[in-house]
Every structure is written in structure tokens, then in C-alpha cells.
Amino acid sequence: MKLSDRKATLSFSDGGEAIEFPVYEGSVGPEVIDIRKLYGQTGMFTYDPGFLSTAACASGITYIDGDKGELLYRGYPIEQLATNCDFLETAYLILNGELPNADQKADFDHQVTHHTMVNEQMHFFLRGFRRDAHPMAVLTGLVGGMSAFYHDSTDINNPRHRHISAIRLIAKMPTLVAMAYKYSQGQPFIYPQNDLSYTGNFLRMMFATPCEEYKVNPVVERALDRIFILHADHEQNASTSTVRLCGSSGTNPFAAIAAGVACLWGPAHGGANEACLNMLEEIQANGGVAKVGEFMEKVKDKSSGVKLMGFGHRVYKNYDPRAKLMQQTCKEVLQALGLENDPLFKLSMELERIALEDDYFVQRKLYPNVDFYSGIVQRAIGIPTSLFTAIFALARTVGWIAQWNEMLSDPEFKIGRPRQLFTGHEPRQVAEIGKR
Ligand code: SDX
Numbered sequence: 001m002k003l004s005d006r007k008a009t010l011s012f013s014d015g016g017e018a019i020e021f022p023v024y025e026g027s028v029g030p031e032v033i034d035i036r037k038l039y040g041q042t043g044m045f046t047y048d049p050g051f052l053s054t055a056a057c058a059s060g061i062t063y064i065d066g067d068k069g070e071l072l073y074r075g076y077p078i079e080q081l082a083t084n085c086d087f088l089e090t091a092y093l094i095l096n097g098e099l100p101n102a103d104q105k106a107d108f109d110h111q112v113t114h115h116t117m118v119n120e121q122m123h124f125f126l127r128g129f130r131r132d133a134h135p136m137a138v139l140t141g142l143v144g145g146m147s148a149f150y151h152d153s154t155d156i157n158n159p160r161h162r163h164i165s166a167i168r169l170i171a172k173m174p175t176l177v178a179m180a181y182k183y184s185q186g187q188p189f190i191y192p193q194n195d196l197s198y199t200g201n202f203l204r205m206m207f208a209t210p211c212e213e214y215k216v217n218p219v220v221e222r223a224l225d226r227i228f229i230l231h232a233d234h235e236q237n238a239s240t241s242t243v244r245l246c247g248s249s250g251t252n253p254f255a256a257i258a259a260g261v262a263c264l265w266g267p268a269h270g271g272a273n274e275a276c277l278n279m280l281e282e283i284q285a286n287g288g289v290a291k292v293g294e295f296m297e298k299v300k301d302k303s304s305g306v307k308l309m310g311f312g313h314r315v316y317k318n319y320d321p322r323a324k325l326m327q328q329t330c331k332e333v334l335q336a337l338g339l340e341n342d343p344l345f346k347l348s349m350e351l352e353r354i355a356l357e358d359d360y361f362v363q364r365k366l367y368p369n370v371d372f373y374s375g376i377v378q379r380a381i382g383i384p385t386s387l388f389t390a391i392f393a394l395a396r397t398v399g400w401i402a403q404w405n406e407m408l409s410d411p412e413f414k415i416g417r418p419r420q421l422f423t424g425h426e427p428r429q430v431a432e433i434g435k436r
Contacts, residue, residue, distance in 0.1 A: 001026060001058050008033040010042075028063060030055075045419045052314075056241060057410070061094060061402055062233045069318035069367075073233060074098070082325050087228040088112060088198050091170055091398040094233050095405070109198070115171035116192035116201060119149045122176075126183050135390045136265040138180040144258035146172070154252050156408055165253040166401045173394040174198065178205035181387055199225040202394075207382060219336040220381050223329050227377065230322040230370060231392050233399025235315070239264040243400040244407050245416040253404060260400045261393045267309070270371075270396070273388040276310035277375030280344045280351075288343060289350050296351075300360045308355060310348075310372030317365035326373040333377050345376050 004023040011018035019041050022034045032055045035046055048054045063072045071078040074093050081090050085099070092100040092108045100108055125145050129138050147154075150168065153161040179189050182205075190205045200216040203224065208214030234240070242263040247256035264270030283295050298304040313320060334340050352368055355361040378388050407413055 001032075004031060006031075010038075024058075026058070027060075029065070039419075045421070047421055051236075051241075056236055056416075057244065057407065059236070059403065059406055060097070061406060062235045062399070064235050064315050066313070066315035066317050069316055069321050071234070071321050078230065078321055079325065082226050082229050085229070086197070086199075087225045087232070087395070090229045090232055094398050094402045095166060111167050112171045112198060113192075113194050113201075115168050116175050116194075118146075118172050118175050118179075121149070122179070123189065126179060129183070131184055131186060133184070135177070135180040135184065135387050136261065136271075136393070138183070139176060139390050139393060140258055140261045140265070142176045142180070143169075143173075143261050144255055147252045147254035150252075150254070156247075156250060156252065159409075162253070162405055162408065166398075166405065169253065169257055169397050169401055173397045174202035175205060177387070177390045177394050178202060180390060181206055181384070184384075184386075197221065197225070199228065217336075219333065223333045223377060224381060226325070226329055227374060227391070228395040230325055230374075231395035233396070233402065236403075238266070238269050239396065240400055240403050243404050247404045247407060248414070248416040250415075253401065256404055257397060257400050260396070264393050264396065265389055270389045270392040272309050272369070272371035273375045273378070273392060274385050276371050277344070277379060277385045277388065279309045280347055280375070283351075284343055284347055289347055292347070292350055292354055296354055296358065300358075308351065308361075308366070310375075311355060311361070311368055312364070312366040313369045316367060316369060319367045320369040322370040323368040323372050326370060326377065327368075330373045330377045330380075333380050337380055339380055342376065342380065344379070348373060348376060 001024045004025050006023050008021045008023055009018050010021065019038075021037070023031050024034055025031050039045060046054070061074060063075075064070065073081060073090065074097050076093065076099070081093070085093075088109050089100060089105055091112075092105065122142060122145065125142060126138065129141070146168070150165065153164045153168075155161045175192055182189050188210055190208045190210075192201050193204060194201075196204060196216065200221045203216050203221060204214050236244075239260040243256045243260040246259040247253070267275040283291055295306075296308075298306045299308045330345060331340075334342050334345055339345075352372070355366065355368075361367075374392075375385065375388055378391060379385065383391060
């Protein structure tokens with residue numbers, strides 16, 4: 001980050017002494033006002049619930065231009081990565097800052113492939129859950145439980161330990177997600193197969209049975225691999241900020257990632273894809289496209305509490321570039337599977353058309369986000385709605401780990417400890433119980 005020639009001056013209307021703060025420039029995007037000395041100099045805090053105007057860190061991993069609807073991983077546009085790379089190449093880029101050459105890719109793929117198995121003891125962990133447990137409850141437990149198995153790499157200040165933890169998490173997430181699914185189906189777990197791609201391996205662990213040969217559908221494999229790329233990282237979103245804050249205490253990476261999984265589960269965040277598909281199915285059941293107008297009136301009536309799930313974003317005030325790519329992937333997969341007349345896809349396109357013309361949405365700059373179409377394509381592939389957010393967590397693990405790594409490697413790294421505006425009781429005395 002570069003010190004700007006400009007400074008920010010804070011002055012008070014009652015004539016108190018004005019205070020200057022340094023301004024820093026990034027490589028692209030908004031500058032920041034460095035207020036770290038504010039409390040020491042004024043005895044005051046800034047106030048920014050929801051962090052609408054707060055940069056919690058400096059990062060070189062992902063850049064989002066919300067007004068233009070642009071998303072770059074380490075400077076590369078998401079459209080180019082989704083078209084020219086596979087997920088593991090993108091994961092290598094997010095982790096290391098550069099795209100791999102052929103040897104580096106082969107080595108990284110080999111490392112990840114040979115860490116896809118989990119300790120057999122994890123099977124017993126799963127058996128503690130009810131078969132109908134939500135996959136995100138299971139995944140939160142399994143990822144946190146991983147810290148019980150890797151006592152050989154718990155020194156977070158050791159880059160080698162951090163690297164092997166990253167490989168283990170990226171490699172094992174597909175295995176754990178597939179195990180959570182198989183457990184819910186009452187089917188046996190399927191072991192990883194090393195001659196398959198990362199995504200092909202996941203599909204086989206999800207849908208194969210010991211009873212017959214499983215053939216990976218290359219169209220589905222490519223589509224799901226692209227979905228992983230689109231979900232891999234996204235700047236300082238709620239779950240990434242959770243991983244950073246949790247990791248800032250010095251806890252192990254498995255615990256920090258488990259915190260990210262728990263946060264992602266929320267319907268305002270990664271849980272929106274599941275909520276969006278449930279919303280589409282409900283509209284479809286109540287009359288489909290003919291009922292869209294009625295539904296939209298409910299959305300615009302604040303008192304209904306109904307939101308158009310998969311729409312709106314804290315940063316994007318334009319079309320989420322991932323939603324565009326997801327819509328295109330949707331069309332390709334539905335076509336390949338002979339489902340081009342999927343009623344839910346038609347319904348979602350109609351919802352989008354109406355929303356993009358409606359003043360309520362236009363005024364609030366509400367556009368489809370990554371979650372609007374992802375559920376439709378995952379459903380077409382055969383992934384159950386309740387597993388959508390677990391798929392999101394599988395893909396986002398590389399982003400969480402890269403951001404956690406970047407935080408720990410930052411020379412200015414400190415434990416995160418926000419303050420507050422206290423609005424409770426002033427000091428008072430405890431009365432005896434008989435006098436209360
Ligand atoms: C993800 O941060 C990230 O990067 C997240 C993510 C990632 O990759 O990590 O991109 C993944 O979480 C995508 C978002 C998925 N969530 C949803 O689709 C749930 C529906 N969307 C909303 O809940 C909402 O848009 C948020 C949570 C996404 C953003 O909320 P903000 O930034 O706090 O905006 P807001 O709630 O203040 O909304 C501004 C206005 C409000 O109306 P007014 O009070 O101004 O009249 O827009 C309205 C909101 O009521 N609004 C919606 C709406 N989203 C916002 N109204 C109807 N339907 C919606 N979806």
C-alpha cells in the first residue's frame with residue numbers, strides 16, 4: 001500500500017483541535033483513511049455496524065468493482081479464469097498469486113489428489129448424526145473435527161505447516177461433503193479415485209455406488225468445476241471475515257475454516273442458493289410464471305419480510321459477473337441433459353426480467369447474484385437443495401485459507417478486537433434479593 005500525498009483532517013464543530021490522518025492508496029479501488037491512532041488521539045471510536053465503510057485489512061487476493069460488476073482473482077478477470085482454467089489451477093493462483101505452469105500444475109494436482117482420503121475414524125464421527133441432519137451441521141462438525149487428527153501441523157507460524165493444512169483442507173472438503181451426502185442417503189461412503197480430476201472425483205464420490213461402474217459426465221464435470229471457480233473467493237465477505245477474525249486468535253486452520261462454514265450457512269450469505277431454489281419451487285407450486293407478479297408485490301411490501309433470494313449484494317450495484325456465467329452454465333447443462341424446458345429455469349429468467357424492469361429493484365440497484373442460478377444447475381446435476389451451501393463451502397475453502405494465510409503473513413498482523421458504543425446501564429449497586 002502506498003502513502004498518499006493527501007491527508008484526511010478531522011475537525012469538530014465545537015472548535016476542538018483538528019487532527020490529521022494518513023491516506024493510503026491500493027493498486028486499484030477506493031483509498032483508505034488510516035484511523036488506527038483515532039482512539040489514542042481523541043478517546044473516540046468510529047461507528048460502522050455491518051462495516052459498510054470499513055476496510056478490515058489490506059489484501060492482494062480478490063478485487064471487486066461493485067459499480068462495474070467486475071471480479072478479479074489476483075488480477076485475472078473471473079470470465080477468463082472460468083473459461084480457460086480448471087478449479088485447481090484457480091486454487092493454485094488464489095493461494096500463490098500466480099497461475100501455475102505445467103509442472104507446477106501437475107505437482108499441485110498430485111499433492112491435492114493424494115490427500116483426498118480422510119482418517120477412517122471420521123466415519124464414526126458422522127455416525128453420531130441423525131441421517132436427516134442438515135449437511136451444513138455435519139460439515140461444520142467434520143471440519144472442526146479435522147483439528148483432532150493433524151497434530152503434526154499445528155504451528156500456524158510455520159509456513160510449511162500452513163501449506164500442508166491448506167492442501168489437506170482443499171483436498172478433503174469434497175470427500176467430507178460427499179460423505180455427508182452418502183450418509184443422508186443411507187448409502188456406503190465411496191473412496192476417492194486418484195485417476196479422476198478433482199471435480200470428477202467429487203461427482204463419483206457423490207453418485208457412484210459399489211454396485212456398478214460410474215462414468216463421469218464431462219459436461220457436468222466441466223460445469224461443476226466452473227461453479228467451484230465462481231465460488232472460490234470474494235474479498236472480505238462475511239464468512240471470510242469470520243475466518244480472519246477467528247484465525248487472528250492463533251487457533252488452528254481447521255477451527256477457523258469451521259467458523260467460516262458456520263457463517264456461510266446463513267440465508268443472507270451462502271445459504272441463499274438453497275433459499276433461492278426453495279423460493280422458486282414454492283412459486284412454481286403456487287402457479288409458476290403466472291404468479292410472479294403477485295410474488296413480486298410481496299417482495300416490495302416490506303412488512304411481508306419476503307426477499308427475492310439470489311438478488312442484491314452489499315458490493316455489487318450492478319450485475320454480479322458470476323451470475324452471468326452461472327446463467328450461461330445453466331443453459332449449457334440443461335441443454336446437455338435434455339432439460340432445456342426446465343420450468344424453474346424459465347421461472348428464474350422471468351423473475352429476473354421483471355425485477356430488472358421494476359423501479360423497486362432498479363432504484364435499489366438489486367441484481368441477480370451468484371446464488372440466483374447456481375441452485376438450478378446444481379439441481380439439474382442431481383445435487384439435493386440442502387447440499388448447495390456445502391458445495392459453496394467446498395469451493396470457498398481455498399479463498400478462506402488464502403485469506404487466512406495472507407493475514408498470518410502480514411507483518412502488521414494483530415488479533416482482531418473491535419470496540420463498541422455502550423448504550424447500557426451506567427454503574428449501579430446490587431440490592432439484596434429481598435429489596436429488589
Ligand atoms: C453472497 O459479501 C459477499 O461477497 C457475499 C457473496 C460471496 O461470494 O461471498 O457474494 C455470496 O452472500 C451473495 C448474497 C446472497 N444473499 C441473498 O441473495 C439474500 C437476499 N439478498 C439480501 O438479503 C441482501 O441483498 C444482501 C444481504 C445480500 C445485501 O444486504 P445489504 O447490503 O445489507 O443491503 P440491504 O439489506 O440494506 O438492502 C438495501 C435495500 C433495502 O431496502 P431499503 O431499506 O433501502 O428500502 O434493498 C432491499 C432492502 O430491503 N433488498 C431487497 C433484497 N436485497 C436488498 N429487497 C428484496 N429482495 C432482496 N433480495
